[in-house]
Amino acid sequence: MDRTVDVAIIGAGTAGLYSLREVRKVTTNFVVINGGHDGTTCARVGCMPSKVLVQAAEDFHRRTQFNDMGIRGGEQLQIDIPAVLKHVRKLRDNFVGRVLGNVSKLGDKKINGYAEFVEPTVLKVNGQHIQAKKVIIATGSTPVIPQAWQNFEDKILTTDQLFEQEDLPPKMAVLGLGVIGLEIGQALARLGIQLTGIDMLTTIAGLQDPQINQVAIELMQQECSLWLGKAAEIRAEGNQLRVQSGEQSVVVDKVLASLGRRPNLAGLGLEKLGCTLDKNSVPMFNSNTMQIDDLPVFIAGDANGERALLHEASDEGRIAGFNAVHDDTQFFKRKPKFGITFCDPNIVAVGEGWSTLQTRSDIAVGEMNFQPQGRALIMGKNKGLMRVYGQQQTGKLLGAEMIVPKGENLGHLLVWAIQQEMTVFDLLKMTFYHPVVEEGLQNALADLASKVDSHQQTGIPELDYL
Amino acid sequence: MDRTVDVAIIGAGTAGLYSLREVRKVTTNFVVINGGHDGTTCARVGCMPSKVLVQAAEDFHRRTQFNDMGIRGGEQLQIDIPAVLKHVRKLRDNFVGRVLGNVSKLGDKKINGYAEFVEPTVLKVNGQHIQAKKVIIATGSTPVIPQAWQNFEDKILTTDQLFEQEDLPPKMAVLGLGVIGLEIGQALARLGIQLTGIDMLTTIAGLQDPQINQVAIELMQQECSLWLGKAAEIRAEGNQLRVQSGEQSVVVDKVLASLGRRPNLAGLGLEKLGCTLDKNSVPMFNSNTMQIDDLPVFIAGDANGERALLHEASDEGRIAGFNAVHDDTQFFKRKPKFGITFCDPNIVAVGEGWSTLQTRSDIAVGEMNFQPQGRALIMGKNKGLMRVYGQQQTGKLLGAEMIVPKGENLGHLLVWAIQQEMTVFDLLKMTFYHPVVEEGLQNALADLASKVDSHQQTGIPELDYL
Numbered sequence: 001m002d003r004t005v006d007v008a009i010i011g012a013g014t015a016g017l018y019s020l021r022e023v024r025k026v027t028t029n030f031v032v033i034n035g036g037h038d039g040t041t042c043a044r045v046g047c048m049p050s051k052v053l054v055q056a057a058e059d060f061h062r063r064t065q066f067n068d069m070g071i072r073g074g075e076q077l078q079i080d081i082p083a084v085l086k087h088v089r090k091l092r093d094n095f096v097g098r099v100l101g102n103v104s105k106l107g108d109k110k111i112n113g114y115a116e117f118v119e120p121t122v123l124k125v126n127g128q129h130i131q132a133k134k135v136i137i138a139t140g141s142t143p144v145i146p147q148a149w150q151n152f153e154d155k156i157l158t159t160d161q162l163f164e165q166e167d168l169p170p171k172m173a174v175l176g177l178g179v180i181g182l183e184i185g186q187a188l189a190r191l192g193i194q195l196t197g198i199d200m201l202t203t204i205a206g207l208q209d210p211q212i213n214q215v216a217i218e219l220m221q222q223e224c225s226l227w228l229g230k231a232a233e234i235r236a237e238g239n240q241l242r243v244q245s246g247e248q249s250v251v252v253d254k255v256l257a258s259l260g261r262r263p264n265l266a267g268l269g270l271e272k273l274g275c276t277l278d279k280n281s282v283p284m285f286n287s288n289t290m291q292i293d294d295l296p297v298f299i300a301g302d303a304n305g306e307r308a309l310l311h312e313a314s315d316e317g318r319i320a321g322f323n324a325v326h327d328d329t330q331f332f333k334r335k336p337k338f339g340i341t342f343c344d345p346n347i348v349a350v351g352e353g354w355s356t357l358q359t360r361s362d363i364a365v366g367e368m369n370f371q372p373q374g375r376a377l378i379m380g381k382n383k384g385l386m387r388v389y390g391q392q393q394t395g396k397l398l399g400a401e402m403i404v405p406k407g408e409n410l411g412h413l414l415v416w417a418i419q420q421e422m423t424v425f426d427l428l429k430m431t432f433y434h435p436v437v438e439e440g441l442q443n444a445l446a447d448l449a450s451k452v453d454s455h456q457q458t459g460i461p462e463l464d465y466l
Numbered sequence: 467m468d469r470t471v472d473v474a475i476i477g478a479g480t481a482g483l484y485s486l487r488e489v490r491k492v493t494t495n496f497v498v499i500n501g502g503h504d505g506t507t508c509a510r511v512g513c514m515p516s517k518v519l520v521q522a523a524e525d526f527h528r529r530t531q532f533n534d535m536g537i538r539g540g541e542q543l544q545i546d547i548p549a550v551l552k553h554v555r556k557l558r559d560n561f562v563g564r565v566l567g568n569v570s571k572l573g574d575k576k577i578n579g580y581a582e583f584v585e586p587t588v589l590k591v592n593g594q595h596i597q598a599k600k601v602i603i604a605t606g607s608t609p610v611i612p613q614a615w616q617n618f619e620d621k622i623l624t625t626d627q628l629f630e631q632e633d634l635p636p637k638m639a640v641l642g643l644g645v646i647g648l649e650i651g652q653a654l655a656r657l658g659i660q661l662t663g664i665d666m667l668t669t670i671a672g673l674q675d676p677q678i679n680q681v682a683i684e685l686m687q688q689e690c691s692l693w694l695g696k697a698a699e700i701r702a703e704g705n706q707l708r709v710q711s712g713e714q715s716v717v718v719d720k721v722l723a724s725l726g727r728r729p730n731l732a733g734l735g736l737e738k739l740g741c742t743l744d745k746n747s748v749p750m751f752n753s754n755t756m757q758i759d760d761l762p763v764f765i766a767g768d769a770n771g772e773r774a775l776l777h778e779a780s781d782e783g784r785i786a787g788f789n790a791v792h793d794d795t796q797f798f799k800r801k802p803k804f805g806i807t808f809c810d811p812n813i814v815a816v817g818e819g820w821s822t823l824q825t826r827s828d829i830a831v832g833e834m835n836f837q838p839q840g841r842a843l844i845m846g847k848n849k850g851l852m853r854v855y856g857q858q859q860t861g862k863l864l865g866a867e868m869i870v871p872k873g874e875n876l877g878h879l880l881v882w883a884i885q886q887e888m889t890v891f892d893l894l895k896m897t898f899y900h901p902v903v904e905e906g907l908q909n910a911l912a913d914l915a916s917k918v919d920s921h922q923q924t925g926i927p928e929l930d931y932l
Contacts, residue, residue, distance in 0.1 A: 022926065047901050051844045056535045062525060069522045070549030076539045083536030091844060288932050310900035318926045330925065331932040335897045378517045378557060409875035412904050413882065415897045420886070431801045431881045434776035435513050438878050459796065460488065460784050466754050466797040 002128040005029050007324045010115045010123070010268070011138035012103050013040040014310055015301025018317025019136045019324065026325035031132075033125050035114035038103050039096040041140050041302065042310050049092040049163040050184055054342050056084045057187035061344070065380040079191050082167045089163060117269040120295050134296045134324035138317060139268065141261035141302035149234055149257065155241050156234075156255050159184070168193055169253030173243045175232050177204040179341045181258030182220065186343045188256070189224035196250045197224055198243065200231040205341040208354040209401040211367075215385045216347055216403045225250075263305045273297060280305055288331040290320040298324055309339070337399075338415045345370075345384040346407030351399030351418040352389065362392040366424070366448025370404050373440040381405035386444045388414070388424075395424040395452035400444075406437045413441060424449045428462050468594040471495050473790045476581045476589070476734070477604035478569050479506040480776055481767025484783030485602045485790065492791035497598075499591050501580035504569050505562040507606050507768065508776050515558040515629040516650055520808050522550045523653035527810070531846040545657050548633045555629060583735040586761050600762045600790035604783060605734065607727035607768035615700055615723065621707050622700075622721050625650070634659055635719030639709045641698050643670040645807045647724030648686065652809045654722070655690035662718065663690055664711045666697040671807040674820040675867040681851045682813055682869045691716075729771045739763060746771055754797040756786035764790055775805070803865075804881045811836075811850040812873030817865030817884040818855065828858040832890070832914025836870050839906040847871035852910045854880070854890075861890040861918035866910075872903045879907060890915045894928050 006027040009016045012034035023030050042048060066074035103110060113126040123130045143158035159180060174185035177199040189195040207213040220226055230246035240251050263282055275293045276284045282305045283292045290298040298320035301313035319332045341347035357363050366388045376382035386402035400414050417427055424445050432442045459465060472493040475482045478500035489496050508514060532540035569576060579592040589596045609624035625646060640651035643665040655661040673679040686692055696712035706717050729748055741759045742750045748771045749758045756764040764786035767779035785798045807813035823829050832854045842848035852868035866880050883893055890911050898908045925931060
């Protein structure tokens with residue numbers, strides 16, 4: 001054995017680095033093994049650069065409101081896409097730099113290379129063998145591209161390549177309108193690219209509530225073509241690509257493939273663990289402990305294919321790290337579901353989704369159309385719909401879906417409320433300033449309260465007795 | 467007696483109309499007496515039109531970020547101030563119209579005229595006498611202008627006149643940099659008006675925390691001149707006004723006087739109530755019942771001079787209305803303090819203020835500088851400071867002050883937390899998405915937690931055991 005450690009962490013992304021925080025509280029005898037680029041998916045090719053692109057696109061799009069407000073000359077604004085992409089990379093380098101700064105301090109506890117299991121507690125890296133009492137798999141994920149499309153080479157982009165482009169062409173298609181495809185697709189359309197968005201599903205951004213999905217499709221279609229419900233095929237046409245979806249087809253210069261991400265597990269030698277794999281070849285694990293079977297091996301973050309979100313990866317990293325350095329495996333509570341698509345208006349899903357709730361007979365729904373919402377009107381962003389779901393008898397808040405301005409902020413109020421098991425009546429006693437979009441949430445909650453059985457019969461519903 | 471009613475509500479503004487909601491649940495025998503314009507202060511001359519002006523100014527100011535982001539031609543944008551003011555009035559008319567719609571349905575229960583007390587339960591209006599079992603005073607407030615300045619006539623504006631202007635002149639001064647003066651002053655500066663802001667205090671926006679005040683002054687001074695700490699004097703100079711503050715003086719075309727608002731109580735005949743008046747000639751009242759002494763008279767909203775905020779006026783209206791129609795006077799819990807100045811970045815104060823807290827020895831403070839905050843950097847708004855105050859032993863959240871981007875939204879999370887008596891440890895278990903400004907709040911809370919005595923010793927501080 002070339003080296004013996006308490007914990008080996010495979011992967012220096014978000015999950016790996018958060019697991020390190022917990023490991024370090026107990027031992028200094030660990031290694032972090034990382035193959036490929038340093039820097040998290042989030043900072044390099046995910047959340048951060050995409051939000052910079054979205055911000056530039058939103059600022060440029062804002063000119064369409066200028067005349068109404070008394071700002072003249074908006075029609076003369078021009079977008080300089082190479083400069084936008086440069087700006088994206090400049091901020092990205094800042095964010096990646098912060099991560100690299102932390103990793104570089106690890107010294108010889110950091111090994112650059114791809115790890116492979118020899119046994120559950122023995123890894124091979126760069127030809128050397130490492131014995132680890134506990135191993136944490138935090139190898140992240142990679143965008144999916146179908147085999148057939150790999151012939152089209154640089155005409156098919158994923159988020160791994162998009163932000164590296166020096167320029168973007170006049171016509172593009174986005175294949176896959178989940179969270180990533182939709183927010184980047186809208187941004188590209190707003191930057192002046194003739195954009196077609198395609199998905200084989202009839203829902204976008206993973207929405208479950210048919211009413212929210214309907215409004216979201218209508219709002220997005222005001223800015224680009226959406227072809228839903230049929231799979232896409234691609235064939236070369238001259239120096240371009242023809243993208244076909246059912247009867248419809250379009251010739252584009254490039255395609256952004258946003259078909260999801262696959263855990264980076266190939267080559268790890270998982271067969272040496274002797275554990276059960278799920279249908280996606282991911283080891284079965286417990287999401288409250290992050291442990292694989294009863295092995296001394298944990299799997300956290302995108303690598304386990306469950307909740308590909310930074311705040312979940314950081315929780316999973318912490319849990320895996322904690323359990324890797326404590327003898328008794330602890331079960332930790334996980335957070336309510338919370339997803340944001342940073343399109344404009346924001347699409348947000350919180351708590352239990354409509355697909356499960358609609359099968360229950362004890363659900364009340366509150367609604368708020370943001371068309372007349374005061375502050376949204378002032379912002380020139382009075383579009384969208386919010387639906388909040390509560391338990392019929394008690395008014396306990398269960399979930400919500402929405403496409404509304406500042407949904408990302410309203411979503412935090414809702415997810416905190418669900419985490420605290422608040423009822424709609426508790427919520428209506430909270431403070432709502434004026435004039436703010438939070439009052440739109442207040443309206444949705446008031447609508448929900450009016451449909452719940454257990455109305456308060458005395459006093460003022462919005463106020464507590466002293 | 468010309469008319470006998472259960473309840474007479476004097477004033478059809480926010481407080482009056484919210485009291486009506488509660489009164490109506492019990493009786494249909496009421497009158498609403500309103501002198502002067504219909505429509506609330508908020509909708510006519512307050513929150514709503516000011517926010518429209520602020521929005522246009524912020525959108526115009528945004529051009530200063532365009533080149534960095536890759537948007538070209540921003541320097542050619544022009545502001546059309548008459549069009550901005552028209553836009554303000556158009557939206558204002560929409561908001562006022564919603565209020566008027568409700569009031570017009572009152573029919574002969576609405577009396578246009580100024581009420582005067584003859585006895586605590588007898589009012590005189592338009593020469594007629596009304597006997598009311600209970601009376602609610604909700605007469606609102608009016609901007610203060612010193613007597614000496616009334617000679618300058620239309621060169622001194624208050625918010626009553628500002629939004630009625632057809633155009634605005636090149637040079638203005640704002641006297642009084644409280645919430646209203648500061649947000650409108652910044653907006654005027656951003657619309658290209660050469661602006662001088664003056665206050666006799668050395669604090670702006672009512673800030674109590676010296677560090678937040680310092681940062682706020684620095685940020686506002688990047689956009690206009692601020693003269694603090696000395697009272698202003700005005701004298702005519704040709705067709706203009708010379709405004710002097712200590713050694714400094716400036717010649718301006720118009721002045722916005724934002725020196726506060728005074729309750730509309732003159733002419734009500736309050737002496738007939740036989741109640742004690744405070745130093746501002748406002749009747750002493752109980753802010754949990756809104757009752758004046760043990761009289762059958764209540765006072766709600768701006769009229770009582772206590773909390774001139776719409777959400778407080780609506781609570782006070784509800785409380786006054788409820789107690790006016792119930793025999794046993796109920797004491798209601800009031801909300802934590804919450805104030806927002808809608809300048810950019812937002813200035814927000816929540817809960818207990820620094821002036822009271824600094825006298826205590828058991829306070830811990832968490833801080834977050836928003837300069838490196840990820841999402842704020844992406845938005846090009848990475849400026850500001852947040853300070854959160856907690857109880858030293860327990861970490862119970864007590865208050866916060868900040869000047870930060872999206873402070874209005876972060877303030878809601880904080881005020882809800884204070885209302886629920888959460889500790890900083892409870893808060894750190896809540897969900898924070900990525901990348902959002904809420905993570906800046908998370909950092910401030912983490913800093914606070916590190917300074918509180920009762921750190922959690924086992925497990926992961928951010929997660930609960932299942």
